[in-house]
Amino acid sequence: MLIRVLREYLRPYYGPLALVLLLQLVANAAALYLPTLNARIIDDGIATGDTGTIVRLGAVMLGVSVLQMAGQIGAVWFGARSAMAFGRDLRGAIFARTLDFSGREVATFGAPSLITRTTNDVQQIQQLVMMTSFMIIAAPIMMVGGVIMAFREDPGLTWTIAVAVVILGTVIGVIISQMMPLFAQQQTRIDTINRVLREQISGLRVIRAFTAEPRETDRFAVANAELTDTATRVGRRMMTLFPFVFFVMNVSTIGVTWFGAFRVADGSLQTGQLLAFIQYLTTILMSVMMATMMLMIGPRAAVSARRIAEVLDTDSSVVPPAHPVRAVHQNGHVQLQDVEFKYPGAQQPVLCSIDLEVRPGQTTAIIGSTGAGKTTLVNLIPRLFDVTGGRVLVDGVDVRDLDPDLLWSRIGLVPQKPYLFSGTVASNLRYGKPDATDDELWAALRTAQAADFVERMPGQLDAPIAQGGTNVSGGQRQRLSIARALVKKPDIYIFDDSFSALDVVTDARLRAALEGETADAGVLIVAQRVSTIRDAETIVVLDDGRIVGVGTHDELVVGCPTYAEIVESQFKAEEAAA
Structure with missing residues (x-):
């Protein structure tokens, strides 16, 4: 060697x-x-x-x-x-x-x-x-x-x-x-x-x-x-x-x-x-x-x-295609067709028989208990992992056939654990769009409900950020991560439990502001709180790696026992019926 x-x-x-x-x-x-x-x-x-x-x-x-x-x-x-x-x-x-x-x-x-x-x-x-x-x-x-x-x-x-x-x-x-x-x-x-x-x-x-x-x-x-x-x-x-x-x-x-x-x-x-x-x-x-x-x-x-x-000598399990597709019709349409995913050495798959569609201009939400496979599912779309069965399509093309740079440029991912790099507020927000102007940064911060605390920071956009964002709170890290995705202006937004550290009022304001920014994009939200996703056009309920319910909030409360149980655990009976 x-x-x-x-x-x-x-x-x-x-x-x-x-x-x-x-x-x-x-x-x-x-x-x-x-x-x-x-x-x-x-x-x-x-x-x-x-x-x-x-x-x-x-x-x-x-x-x-x-x-x-x-x-x-x-x-x-x-x-x-x-x-x-x-x-x-x-x-x-x-x-x-x-x-x-x-x-x-x-x-x-x-x-x-x-x-x-x-x-x-x-x-x-x-x-x-x-x-x-x-x-x-x-x-x-x-x-x-x-x-x-x-x-x-x-x-x-x-x-x-x-x-x-x-x-x-x-x-x-x-x-x-x-x-x-x-x-x-x-x-x-x-x-x-x-x-x-x-x-x-x-x-x-x-x-x-x-x-x-x-x-x-x-x-x-x-x-x-x-x-x-x-x-x-x-x-x-x-x-x-x-x-x-x-x-x-x-x-x-x-x-x-x-x-x-x-x-x-x-x-x-x-x-x-x-x-x-x-x-x-x-x-x-x-x-x-x-x-x-x-x-x-x-x-x-x-x-x-x-x-x-x-x-x-270790090759990535996510292999770039030999003849990548470098151009697609961009509208933010995502489809998961009979998807299965199994970790190496595992006897049972984490995800099984997943059929899911995220349409442009609509919000699709995923909810389920801890360990249901929600984060694993959304990680398949940007090819952080490759499916072991079925297909993941972005605008009609299998993600395994897309040029990786093209795929990643189409997606704005806010991970479950928001991570900020050492530098400044501006350098973190420009991570996905280096040539973004200050006006674009402030617009994203206002949408993410982060403009108020950034204005109070010494230096504002030039305020220092420690490695991992340890000098700001968890909620501030989440909002800055959301703003970073908004600056990129992708065709597909993936929010992986990205509102968990926010209070109910800030959560509601942020989601209302997001509607205007993401009106033409496909939006996929993973959440634990029903209040975060109850207005989504489509809600997908995961349980033990399988889809057990698809529909709107009102439909699932009546027709999906798993979802009804989640709702009941979070709301009073009269709030659930409202």
Whole structure:
């Protein structure tokens, strides 16, 4: 998975990365030549007192050092830019795929996990690319080059390098094999703590209302402790490597000095060559340590790549048509023909044998008990889910054959849970029509009975709105959501229990104002209160996913026991008969 993700999203940056490789070659070749120059200064200059040789070789060393510095700076520059651009593209791809998901896929992954995959998991792979540009490319160059240069200085001591590398490689392999499952567990624990934290922030009012702070504190503490425990175990194993690397490096240096001293004494090796050999040994072992960092970063990046690939490889259950219809006669006519919907894995359908028609210029209402399937039904019209049986037609065309952008542009949906985005009142109202004028916004606000409180807000249309609309009341959120749909001026309005937070007087005023705004459109209202829908031309009664009554208020009171029971529970007998 890691190779596939890197190959697919690094392809545009092969050129800069090739330049990084070239610059690293130049920089590391220069670094490998410096110990040899240093040995020559010691053996040919200092030992013989030849000042000219010292100055000449010193100037060469200075030039080689400048070349090494320039190569490293260039490699870091191009590597960092490539890694950041790669992360940007990968995050964009995950976000774009997430936007294509239907409610089914979003529920499968969960919002906290999708956030973690878009942020933390991408960061792990991005860090791998960056570290590869900075260090990992250099590691094999320095390792192989160091062995060659050390062999040139003294072949008789190269066995010490082989012993040190074998010992390091064995220990590193054992530790890394233990860390792999911990990396996967760590990402899952991050998902969990994100989920718990998101729930607690979103449900802060409920937590306080039920004085559940101690319980939620304990729940967060458990998730936090689990993540801390996993991270500690990862860190403990990771930190074991570095002391061991330095221990092997120091012991190897001692060994080379010990055995090299005998070779210097018998004239087989010069002092400068011995010092150069020790430098090359240090370089080789440091390269092993850099490769160790790759082995630490790589497994975690591989886990993250698998999680990212799961998102990128998941196709939405709502599939765009191969040959979409991009033009229809626009009049807001909706038909549901023998519709059935069943959630994946469910034994029984949520909706069964639904036949429903929403005519332009008329209001169709849906009422029923909690769990009757009202919200599921209206979500089928904008294709938030696809039917598992039957058809949903908009202006005579199956929604599965319509261009999704065309379909969504025709519908103004006010969801059951109104959601406002961080920004201003104006930016939220213009969500469906970016070029709407201020006059259009105020007109929609007046219809939605929201103009009065917006006028009192500091800045009015430019008044700030917090994420989710948490700085306004529930009723104000509903009215702003209704105004947002009105600004769009769609052909089909869907109000999914959008008046539940309004008082009876505001509800009545809003519905009266809506009649003029939606006179030519198809209107579908889901409601719990009979008073909200009693004037609708057609009322549909749902019970356990089936239609048990269709008609006007007066007809259903007499002919539909389910509706009569709802009415009786909300009104006195004389009010129901009126």
